[in-house]
Amino acid sequence: MENVKKTPMYELHKKYGGKMIEFCGWALPVQYEGINAEHEAVRTNAGMFDVSHMGEVEVKGKGATDFIQNLVANDVKVLEDNQALYTHMCYPDGGTVDDLLVYKYTNDDYLLVINASNVEKDYSWMVENTKGFDVETKNISDDIAEIALQGPKAQEILQKLTDTNLDEVKFFYCKKDVNIAGANCMISRTGYTGEDGFEIYTSNDSAADVWEKIMEAGKDEGLKPAGLGCRDTLRFEVALPLYGQELDKDISPLEAGLGFFVKLDIEDDFIGKDALKKQKADGLTRKIVGFELKGKGIPRHGYDVLSNGEKIGFVTTGYQSPSTGRLVGLAMVDIAHAELGSEIEIQIRKKVVPAEVVKKRFYNKSYKK
Template identity: 65%
Template sequence: MNEIRKTSLFERHEHHGGKIIDFSGWALPVQYEGITAEHEAVRNFAGLFDVSHMGEVEAIGSQSFDFVQNLVTNDVSVLEDGQILYTFMCYPHGGVVDDLLVYKFNKDHFYLVINASNVKKDFKWMEENVGNFDVKLNNISDYVSEMAIQGPNAQKILQKLTDTDLSEIKFFYCKRDVAVAGANCLVSRTGYTGEDGFEIYLFHEDAKKIWGALMEAGKEEGLKPAGLGARDTLRFEASLPLYGNELSEEITPLEAGLGFFVKLDKPNFIGKEALAKQNSEGLKRKVVGFEMIDKGIPRHGYDVMADGKKIGFVTTGYAAPTVKKNIGLAMVDIAYAKLDTTIEIQVRKKVAKAKVISKKFYTKNYKK
């Protein structure tokens, strides 16, 4: 455990009895009480996650907008100050460098939130693509702690600790300099669970105090600490992609079914030519949802079969706690992507029948 990095909340995880694992070089809890209990707490009450391993990069300067607009697939020009965008950075061939959130503080100041496993790679990619843009990039990942409070009671709990009216923060908007239990925080109405909630960015020295204050404020509201396991089952049920599963250097956003976040009518962005070509020629494969017909739980990496041949692979699969079905997401040849198509999943040594279904496994409960 000495080899890997600890977040500012590591002692809190030990206090709560967290089962610590190595996640992308970080010592993080996969669960406390149990994945299903934590999953259900978020769906019905609230859960508190340590996401301090995530990366944060500032883009500051007179051409920071132009830089970010060229860097990502979505259209940054639609953002108001304090608004947030989900998007991708792509390679010239269309594969994904990473998926990320773009926060617009103002026209000269953007805040990019990237995945923990990709921080070094992403920052190097950004630096390589600064070109002649008048922009300064600051990788502040090592200086920022982050936690997420998610679930129907999230606002009620967090509101106890701040005078800022949280109801005024709309979905995918943020507010800076929010005092939470006396600590200066950036608070955004975002998350990765399909539920309403907030992500809180703050200095390391304040993290343990805020975590404790939130747990105390949430005692009567059913708040539980939640680990990486529940984070993955929650995002999966809400059909939110995970880099390394539904997205990768080899998988484009269009193949992942996330073309909404790729604005091909933008003047330019890295990867546009390849993605426009893929869009005009038509997809050869696609990520689909599926439900098991036979017994068996699908897992990441399992082969998908049909007509006696391999037609794809499972990107994510679970016995989903809320929908109570064995379901998954899989990359399959386009000929097998239609709803109700029968496919087979190679579950260890046996082949189990499944059918293609909508990826809308769970109706998201965001506050619009």
């Protein structure tokens, strides 16, 4: 673990038995007790993730709203103060720069949360597109630690450590200056698991103590520390995309099946709008679908998808779903093979395994509205 960044929880991960790997330049735990056990904890009780590797960018100024509206494909202008939005930054050709969360504090004060693998690229893209807007951007990624507490008991656990009434923080809203175990935090009712929960942003100096206090508060509620491994299986089961797999510079949000978050009918222009409007008008030539294997094997990222022996696409993510036991995956396929019930094949090493196109959501989300 030399020459990699360490989060404030690094020593705690070792204390709790975390198996450390390098991920996006950071030393992070892929698992502790085991991926399936941690996955089950999040689905039934609660799990806690160190997501301090994520990037954070402040956007402030009179032109902040107009700048972000031009930058992303969703409609920022519908946001209330302290509301969050999932969206995408796109290139002019419609490909995806990144998917991100936009937190609106006020009309001239926002926080953008971006993927760890894209921090430098994203921030350069933002700065490049500030021209003509009365706005200031600041990359504060190295100053912020982030903890995700996810699962049906997340609120019960966190409520023990704060006087803030967490019932008042609605789904996809946030609250600044929340005292959690003596630390000043920003919390949001968001996550990446399909379960209720909170993302907690605090200073590097406070993060390790907050982590330990939450672990103590959750010891009787089945709280487990959780690693990157189950973070991926959890998001995959509820069809949440991962940049670099379901989204990238060559995959548009429309092709990824995320058109709900692309507002082509708003008056304002945004980067990539013309290309996405054309893509929609012309009709998609390919899209991300769900599939289920009819034989044995694990469909890994990058495996070929076939129809009658001809390549028609590739697997973006595949697992044996911990929650259902099904052998399932997501794949980019030619549009002619994207209908539910379509018969396809997955090339798994030297074996061709039959599969069927099914709904992408393999597990029903359980959010608190």
